[in-house]
Amino acid sequence: MNSICKSYRNIGFETQVLKNITLHINEGDYVSIIGPSGAGKSTLMAIAGCLSQPTSGEYILDGEEVGKLSDRKLSRVRNEKIGFVFQAFHLLPGVTALDNVILPLVYSRNPPSDIKERAREVLAKVGLEHRLHHTPGQLSGGEQQRVTIARSLINNPPIILADEPTGNLDSKNGMETMKTFDKLVKEGKTIVLITHDSEVAEHADRIISIRDGEIASDTKRQPSNLSGNL
Amino acid sequence: MNxxxxxxxxVTALLAHKTRTLLASLGILIAIASVIVMVAIGKGSQQEVMDVIAGMGENLVTITAGEMKRRGGRLRLSGNVTTLSPRDAERIANEIEEVELVAPHEEKRMNAKFGNNAAETTITGSTLDFPLIRGYQIEKGEMFSERDLKTASRVAIIGKTAIKNLFGEEDPVGQVVKVHFIPFKIIGVFEAKGVDTNGLDQDDLIFIPLPTLMRRIVNQTHVSRIFVKISSRENILPASEKIRELLRESHKLNDEREDDFSLISQLDMEEMKRETSELFTKLIVGVAAISLLVGGIGILAVMLISVKERTKxxxxxxxxxxxxxxxxxxFLYESLIIGFLGGGIGIALGVGLTLGLTHWGDWTLLLDQDSIWTASWVCAVIGVIFGVFPAxxxxxxxxxxxxxxx
Structure with missing residues (x-):
């Protein structure tokens, strides 16, 4: 993934949430973005995930300039290339874990024939094979988060964007979640982790710190198993 | 996505909010059901009126002395004209080939007496063709004869209402009724016919030979009406024209003078009633449009709430x-389903009510297939129109x- 991102974001009265951010993330990177609340982390992730568009600047994802894509193509990018893990889980209420995990495949252009089988496999991978037919309300926070992770993986996207994945979890479930991410990186996924918890951020190989809409620091840990970075 | x-x-979303779905479709439901019932009532009453018109006599043309004018939706006679005569009736019967039956006719509201009972009734004088043209059937006893006409006999056939008023439960055949101090022997009874298009009771009559009425009771040589039966529906118009010419010639009317008679055919009566029912139909369409609009706004409101609530x-x-x-x-599918759900239940309810009212109530309703088809289309269109905006x-x-x- 190549991304040069330079963006302003106005909310209401010309509030600049992001100011001239330029960032480059490579395929296979394990990046965490850290910063206090209100620094613009989530906005950055929304833009990275094609959930909203920058006011100005360009964002190139996998060689395509996102700002120039139609809604149909953007939706496809979200569907095929990006898996989201949200702090608030964002599962459909009243719908079973299995159906929640299937959701991306419902909107997929080439859905596999064995949708249910695939969903079961992914749910088993996150350790929820016994909770297939429970609705989010019947699941604990940790379990819900695992459903969310399963949903982000079902369409096998190269990139996982996680916004405060441990924010609503206790430390034990948080650890579990982080272990899952560590494993996914080894499988070759690009992971962008947004957090305000420096301990969580430490899992990543590269830590970008954001303050007041600007990059304050960009540090890389000693390379351990990285395929390539700047 | 397929x-x-x-x-x-x-469907899943709608099932999750059953009450809301039902409420949203309620407007459409009521609108469609009431339209179907109203159309059925309209069609039914129209059919009833047409039946009554046909019941007054098939392929009937009525010639009335004087000019007929429409007043308050009904035909009324104006002027007192004495030019129409039984002789005209004879000429019409002999000279116009499309004419099947002709009956000169005169009637007068008078008191009839049986023993101590007295009741006002319509004394009707006409010829043998009268019951045939107007569809009166002898239920009991017999019709008077050609000879009774020639001799102006004092015999009578009586209708059901007159029987009830004069005789009560008693059998009238063979009894003697006094009209204008003249005794008449009842020789027959007519089957009941009900009311005509003007709501007049067609069974309140005592039918006697025309010459008897003219010579013995009213003492006149003209008649106020001639009933004519035309051989077929197609011939009504041409025959009417011929009758008009014949009468103008017979009454010696030159080109400047207006007709001193009026011709009203079965076609004219149907036309008049059709105009009334068309007005009714327009009213129904108007009411339907308003109620469907209200129903549609119901869908719109529910869908807007639904969108807002499900933003996440x-x-x-x-x-x-x-x-x-x-x-x-x-979201479009959701509103379409709401539309069809309301429409479907509405159609079922409307059809059910219509059939129920016909079966158990004293109503004549006629289901109109067109109204059901239109209703289905309207549901779909409303579903789309009012769903598009929220979607x-x-x-x-x-x-x-x-x-x-x-």
């Missing part, structure tokens, strides 16, 4: 790859904003 899965999503759901769907058109389709609104939301909205 059609079936959008449909399935819509829209955000989630968009985040995992739903396109704008996927979202539009989902587009839903799809326009920025995915991130939709997700973070509280």
């Amino acid at each position: 059609l079936f899965s959008s449909f399935a999503i819509a 759901e829209i955000g989630i769907r968009r985040a995992v790859g739903a396109t704008r058109s996927d979202i539009i389709r989902q 587009i609104k839903a799809s326009k939301l920025d995915p991130m904003e939709a997700l973070t909205i509280e």
Whole structure:
């Protein structure tokens, strides 16, 4: 993934949430973005995930300039290339874990024939094979988060964007979640982790710190198993 | 994303909010049901009127002395004209080939007496063709004869209402009734016929030979009416024209003078009643349009609330790859289903009410297939029209904003 991102974001009265951010993330990177609340982390992730568009600047994802894509193509990018893990889980209420995990495949252009089988496999991978037919309300926070992770993986996207994945979890479930991410990186996924918890951020190989809409620091840990970075 | 899965999503969402779905479709439901029943009532009463017109005599042309004018929706006679005579009736019968039967006719409201009972009734004088033209059937006893006409005999056939008023439960055949101090022997009874298009009781009569009425009671040589039966429906118009010419010639009317008689055919009566029922139909359409609009606004309101309430759901769907058109389709299907649900139940209710009222109530309703088809289409159209706006609104939301909205 190549991304040069330079963006302003106005909310209401010309509030600049992001100011001239330029960032480059490579395929296979394990990046965490850290910063206090209100620094613009989530906005950055929304833009990275094609959930909203920058006011100005360009964002190139996998060689395509996102700002120039139609809604149909953007939706496809979200569907095929990006898996989201949200702090608030964002599962459909009243719908079973299995159906929640299937959701991306419902909107997929080439859905596999064995949708249910695939969903079961992914749910088993996150350790929820016994909770297939429970609705989010019947699941604990940790379990819900695992459903969310399963949903982000079902369409096998190269990139996982996680916004405060441990924010609503206790430390034990948080650890579990982080272990899952560590494993996914080894499988070759690009992971962008947004957090305000420096301990969580430490899992990543590269830590970008954001303050007041600007990059304050960009540090890389000693390379351990990285395929390539700047 | 295929059609079936959008449909399935819509159904699931509607099932999750059963009460709301039902409330949304209620407006459409009531509108469609009432339109179907109203149309059925309209059609039924129209059919009833047509039956009454046909019951007054098939292929009937009525010639009335004087000019007929429409006043208050009914035909009324104006002027007192003495030119129409039984001789005209004879000429019409002999000279116009499309004419099947002719009956000169005179009537007068008078008191009739049986023993101590007295009741006002219509004393009707005419010829043998009269019951045939007007569809009166002898139920009991017999009709008077050609000879009774020639000799102006004092015999009478009596209608059901007159029997009730004069005799009560007693058998009238063979009894003697006094009209204008003249005794008449009852020789027959007419079957009941009910009311005519003007709501007049056709069974309140004592029918006697025309010459008897003219010579012995009213003492005149003219008649006020001639009933003519034409051989077929197609011949009514040409025959009417011939009758008009014949009468003008017979009454020695030159080109400047107006007719001193009026011709009213079965076609004219039907036309008049059709105009009335068309007005009624327009009224129904107007009421239907308003109630469907209200129903549609109900759908609109519910869909707008639904979109607002499910903003987060829209955000989630968009985040995992739903396109704008996927979202539009989902909400459009929901409103379509609401429309069809309301329409379907409305049609069932309307048809059920119609059949029920016909079966158990004293109503004549006629189900109109067109109204059911139209209703179905209207449901679909309303579903789409009032669903489009909320659907587009839903799809326009920025995915991130939709997700973070509280």
